[in-house]
Amino acid sequence: MGKLNIIKNDILSGITVAVVALPLALAFGVVSGAGATAGLYGAIILGFFAALFGGVPVQVSGPTGPMTVVFAATLAAFPNDFSSAMMVVFLAGLLQILFGIVDLGKWVKYIPYPIISGFMCGIGVIIMILQINPFLGVESNSSIVYVLTHITETLKNINYDALLIGSITLIIMFLTPKRVSKIIPSALIALFVVTIISIYMNFNVMTIGEIPKSLPEFNFPFSFDILHLNIILTYAITLALLGSIDTQLTSVLVDSRMKTKHNSKKELIGQGIGNTICSFFGALPGAGATMRTIVNINNGGTTKLSGIVHSITLLLIILFFAPLASKIPLALLAGILIKVGIDILDYRFLKIITKVSKEDLIIMLVVFFLTVFVDLIMAVGVGITIASILALYQISMKTQMKIIPSKISFNEHNKIFDIEIIRVKGSLFFGTATALDNTLEKIKNDKNIIIDCKNIHLLDISAIFKLEDIIEKFKEKELEIVLVMRHRHKKRILSIDDSGIFKNIKIYKNLDDAINYLKEINSK
Numbered sequence: 213m214g215k216l217n218i219i220k221n222d223i224l225s226g227i228t229v230a231v232v233a234l235p236l237a238l239a240f241g242v243v244s245g246a247g248a249t250a251g252l253y254g255a256i257i258l259g260f261f262a263a264l265f266g267g268v269p270v271q272v273s274g275p276t277g278p279m280t281v282v283f284a285a286t287l288a289a290f291p292n293d294f295s296s297a298m299m300v301v302f303l304a305g306l307l308q309i310l311f312g313i314v315d316l317g318k319w320v321k322y323i324p325y326p327i328i329s330g331f332m333c334g335i336g337v338i339i340m341i342l343q344i345n346p347f348l349g350v351e352s353n354s355s356i357v358y359v360l361t362h363i364t365e366t367l368k369n370i371n372y373d374a375l376l377i378g379s380i381t382l383i384i385m386f387l388t389p390k391r392v393s394k395i396i397p398s399a400l401i402a403l404f405v406v407t408i409i410s411i412y413m414n415f416n417v418m419t420i421g422e423i424p425k426s427l428p429e430f431n432f433p434f435s436f437d438i439l440h441l442n443i444i445l446t447y448a449i450t451l452a453l454l455g456s457i458d459t460q461l462t463s464v465l466v467d468s469r470m471k472t473k474h475n476s477k478k479e480l481i482g483q484g485i486g487n488t489i490c491s492f493f494g495a496l497p498g499a500g501a502t503m504r505t506i507v508n509i510n511n512g513g514t515t516k517l518s519g520i521v522h523s524i525t526l527l528l529i530i531l532f533f534a535p536l537a538s539k540i541p542l543a544l545l546a547g548i549l550i551k552v553g554i555d556i557l558d559y560r561f562l563k564i565i566t567k568v569s570k571e572d573l574i575i576m577l578v579v580f581f582l583t584v585f586v587d588l589i590m591a592v593g594v595g596i597t598i599a600s601i602l603a604l605y606q607i608s609m610k611t612q613m614k615i616i617p618s619k620i621s622f623n624e625h626n627k628i629f630d631i632e633i634i635r636v637k638g639s640l641f642f643g644t645a646t647a648l649d650n651t652l653e654k655i656k657n658d659k660n661i662i663i664d665c666k667n668i669h670l671l672d673i674s675a676i677f678k679l680e681d682i683i684e685k686f687k688e689k690e691l692e693i694v695l696v697m698r699h700r701h702k703k704r705i706l707s708i709d710d711s712g713i714f715k716n717i718k719i720y721k722n723l724d725d726a727i728n729y730l731k732e733i734n735s736k
Contacts, residue, residue, distance in 0.1 A: 218514055225513035226521025229272050232507050233259070233522060234529060235399040236552070237496075238420060238537065239545040240275035243342060244496055245287045245354055246294075248420040248537070248545075251275050252530055253428050254496030256523045258486035262500070263519025266482030267475030268463050272504040272519050273486060275496045277556050278335045278458055279451065282588055283497055284342075286447045288354045290440070298491045299434040300447045305488030305497075307452035309481050317476030320460040326568075326576040327595035328461070329561035333576075334583025334591065339553035341584075347546040349374025349417060356584060373415040374543035381406050381547025394510070399548050406544045417541045425534040428493035450589040451487075451497055459483050459500035469509055503555075571602045631660045631730055633723070637667040642674030652682055660734070661686060662726045665697040676705050680713050692733065694726045695719045 233255050241251020255274035262273035283297070290296040311317065341359055345352045349371020353359055359366075381402045388398035410417060463474040479500070487497045508518050561568070561576065568576075575598050582591035634651060638644070652661075663679075665671070679695075686693045695702075695717065702719050709715055720726045 219517065221512035222515050222517035223521050225508050225511035226518040227525050228511045229504050229508045229513070229518065229522040230525035230529070231400055232397045233272070233274055233501075233504050233526060235397075235403045235545070235548055236501075236504075237275055237526070238403075238540065239549045239552070240277070240280040241496055242346075242420055242542060242545050243339070243352075243549055244275075244280045244284045246283070246297075246494070246496055248540075249423050249428075250494055250496045252423070252526060253493055254490055254498050256526045256530075257490045257493060257495050258483075258498045259519055259526070260523035261486035261489055262479075262482045263516045263523070264482070265478070265485050266516075266519075267478030268466055268500065269515050270466060270470065270505060270508050270513050270518065271459075271462060271474075271479070271500045272508050272522055273459070273483065273498055274501050274504065275498040276458055276501050277339050277552055278332070278454055278588075279498050280496065281335055281338050282447070282451055282454055284354050285588070286451070289443055289447065293437075294494065295431075295434045296437070296440060296444060298431070298494060300444050300451060301497045302434065302488055302491035303444065303448035304451035304455065305484045305486070305491060307448060308456055308484030308487060310484075311452065311456050312477045312480030312482075312484060315477045317456060317460045317463075317480050320457055323457070323596070324572075324575065324599040325561070326572045327579050327592060327599060328457075329558040330576040330579030330595060331583055331588070331591060332556055332558045333562070334580045334588075336553040336556035337580075337584050339556065340550050343546040343549045343553070346418070346542045347374070347378040347550065349543060352542075371417060371543075373410075373413075374417045374541065377406055377410055377415060377417060377541050377543040378547040378550075380409065381544050382550060385547065385551040397507075399551075402544065402548060403540065406547075407540050410541045410544070411539055415541070417543055419538060420540050420542060420545065422538045423530065423534040425531060428495065430492055431494060432492050434491075446589065452484075453592070454588065455483060455487065455497065455499040456480055462500035462502045462505055465502060466505060466509070469506070571606075575599050575602070631662060631727065633662045633664055635664045635667070639670035640665065640668045640675040641670055641672040644675070648675070649678060649682060660730050661691055661693045662723065662730070663693065663695050664723055664726075665695060665701065666722065668697070668701070671697075671701050671704065673708075676708065679705070680711060683713050683717060692730065693717060694729060696721070696723050696726050 237255035579595035
C-alpha cells in the first residue's frame with residue numbers, strides 16, 4: 213500500500229508539474245528564437261532523461277531563464293545556421309557528462325555568492341528587457357543594446373491590443389491569491405484566460421504560430437563551418453557551466469527541503485545525457501528548474517517517476533492539443549516572462565545591498581553589468597578573478613610579519629649580541645612573499661637573523677623562491693640566518709632545493725633551538 217501511494221502521488225505530482233511547465237516551456241522557446249515547439253521539446257526530452265539518469269529523484273528539469281538567455285545569444289551568433297547552434301548544445305551535453313565524471317559539481321559551492329547574485333540579477337533583467345518589444349506588440353530583437361537604444365521608436369509603434377493582453381497577463385500573475393496558485397498556477401490561469409479573451413475579442417496581435425502535432429524529427433550529425441569552431445566551443449562551455457551551476461543550486465535547495473544529500477556526479481551526467489539528446493531533436497537546452505522542482509516537492513513527488521510523468525504529460529498535450537496552442541499571443545508570453553524575470557532577481561542580496569561590504573557590492577555590480585551588456589561567461593570569469601584578487605588581498609592583510617629585536621647575553625664570556633627575529637603568522641604565499649622581503653629590508657642588525665615560520669599554515673612555491681632569494685642576499689652580506697618551521701614545510705623546501713641554499717642553513721622546529729644555535733656560534 214505504501215508503494216502504491218508513492219506511485220499515485222508521483223503520477224499526480226508529475227501531471228501538476230507539467231501544467232506549471234507548459235506556459236514556461238512555450239515562453240522560453242519563443243524568447244530563445246527557436247520557437248515555442250523547441251521549448252516544449254526541451255521540457256519533454258530533458259525532463260525525461262534527466263529524471264531517468266539523474267541523481268536528484270525529485271528534481272524536474274527543462275528550459276530555464278539563464279539557459280534560454282545563453283541559447284538565444286548562441287542563435288544570434290549563428291543566424292540562419294540552426295545546425296551549428298545544435299552542435300553547441302550537443303557539445304555542452306557532452307561536457308556536462310564529463311563534469312559529472314570528474315565531479316565538478318562539488319566545486320560550485322566555492323563560487324562567491326556576489327557572483328551568483330550579480331549573474332542571476334543580470335539574467336532577470338535581460339529577460340525583462342527582451343520582452344519589452346513583444347509586450348508592446350513590436351517585433352522582438354535579441355540584442356539588449358538594440359532594444360534600449362530604439363525604445364523611443366518602439367514606443368511610437370505600440371500595438372495597444374498587445375499592450376492590453378500583456379497587462380492583463382501581469383495583473384493575473386501578480387494578483388492571483390497564493391492559495392489559488394498552489395492549485396492552479398497563475399501562469400496557466402493567464403494562459404487560458406488571456407488566450408480566450410484574445411480570440412473572443414479578435415485582437416490583432418502576433419501569436420506563437422503553428423505547433424506541429426507530431427514527434428520531433430531526429431537530426432544528426434550536425435553540419436557546421438570549421439572556422440566557427442572557436443565560437444561553438446565558447447558557447448558550449450558557457451552552456452555546460454551555466455547548466456551545471458543552475459542544476460547544482462537547485463539540487464542544494466532540494467537537499468535543504470528534503471533533508472537529503474544529492475549525488476552531484478550522477479545529476480550532472482543525467483543533465484548531460486538529456487541536453488545531448490535535446491540537440492538531436494532541435495530542442496531547447498535546460499537545467500534543473502527550481503520552481504518546477506519545488507512544485508513537485510509540494511505536491512508529494514518523491515521519486516524519478518514524477519519527472520518522467522511530467523514529460524509524458526507534456527508530450528500528450530502536444531499530440532492532442534497543439535492546434536489550440538497556436539492561438540496563444542506573444543504578448544501573453546511576454547507578460548509571463550516579465551514575471552519570470554522579476555522572480556529570478558536575487559532579493560536575498562538586494563534586501564541587504566546597502567549593508568554588504570564594499571568588496572561584495574563591487575563584485576556583484578561588475579558581474580551584473582557585464583552579464584547584461586557584455587557577455588555571460590566573461591561576467592562570471594571577471595567576477596571570479598576580482599573575487600580571487602580581493603580574497604588574496606584580505607588573506608595577505610591577515611598575515612602578520614613582526615620584527616622582534618632581541619639581545620642575548622653570555623655571562624660566562626661577558627658577551628652580548630643582537631638577534632633580529634622575524635615572526636611570520638598566517639599564510640606565506642605569492643600574495644605575501646614580497647611583503648616578507650620588504651619587512652626584512654627594515655632590519656638594522658648586521659649579524660644574526662631568525663625567520664620564525666612555525667605559525668604559518670600555507671607555504672607556496674612563490675614564497676619558497678622568495679626565501680631562497682632572501683637567504684642568498686643575506687649570505688652575500690655574511691649574515692647568519694636561521695629558519696624555524698614545521699617539519700612538513702621543511703621537508704617540502706628541502707625536496708625542491710635544487711640550488712642547495714636551504715641545505716646550507718640551519719632549519720629548526722622551535723625558536724629556542726634556533727637561539728641556542730646562535731648562542732653557540734657567537735660564543736666562539
